[in-house]
Amino acid sequence: MTALIAVGRPALAMEGSFSFVDHLVYGDANSGRKRVMGTMPETKNETTVNNWRDCEQLLLQIEKENSESLTGVWFRGVSNAEWELKTTLERRTSRTFSVAEYFQLMSRVKPEIETFTGKTWKWPEWSEPENDIAGHLRKHPALTFMTHLRHCGFPSPILDWSRSPYVAAYFAFAKVQASKDVAIYVFSETPSNMKFGNALGPKIISHGGYALKTHERHFRQQSSYTVCVASCEQWKFVSHQSIFGLGRKDQDRLYKITVPSSERLSVLRVLDRYNLNEHSLFCSEESLMETLAYREIDQKLSL
Secondary structure: OEEEEEEOOOOOOOOOOOOOOOEEEEEEOOOOOEEEHHHOOOOOOEEEOOOHHHHHHHHHHHHHHOOOOOOOOEEEEEOOOOOOOOOHHHHHOOOOOEHHHHHHHHHHHHHHHHHHHOOOOOOOOOOOOOOOHHHHHHHOOOHHHHHHHHHOOOOOOOEEEEOOHHHHHHHHHOOOOOOOOEEEEEEEOOOOOOOOOOOOOOEEEEEOOOOOOOOHHHHHOOEEEEEEEEEEOEEEEOOOHHHHOOOOOOOOEEEEEEEOHHHHHHHHHHHHHOOOOHHHHHOOHHHHHHHHHHHHHHHHHHO
């Protein structure tokens, strides 16, 4: 009989079915023979599991399968598995913004934000790059303000991810939709350490989040970022679905794991024991109140 065996650090089998494990192997439960997880069948792009424990093991398997990727894998949790991956700008308006137009929008809101925060940001006006839009955006000084806006709730063309599957799990389960399953997406930009495509897009541009001075939530949430752009006379922000919809395996690979929302309290209970909660991720008075309400109402009334 073949079974999944956890090796490395002992699993922390605490409340519910939640556990943290280093890695997994296939093994024969009777003979003790085992082979490393890298020989397991390749993970499907979309999978539905029955509980969090199976989800966690699958997340770690995907991470293992993409261990050779220079950019690794990033995670994003959504509270409704029916939702596609859309930026907050897409959810706010159906209008398509050029990069230049969004830079103008940032310039218009910057004075008030600087006034009320006491912080200042400076960047040169946007100029259309002749080539290498990816390098131009990644190095642009305005990126610090763009990510600040994203973390503070202003509509943004940025899709934010976490390098931690457990942060993504928190966002998936924290505010579940009634009777809806949740989902955790996993993004592997370069599973083969190569990337190619049309010079004018559409293309996904990533920033791993390292050496980026921005809002403290960037560090609390272990954030990384992507935008999707295409050029038609000028560069525009377009939907990530224009790439994810292609279902590629060699680059920009997207996995989706659907989990029952009924796992919510058992998952959040263990995450909270590791101090992974609304307050540790957002550090505001409102997030403190949400954390206390969860502990004193949600958890205690469920016992």
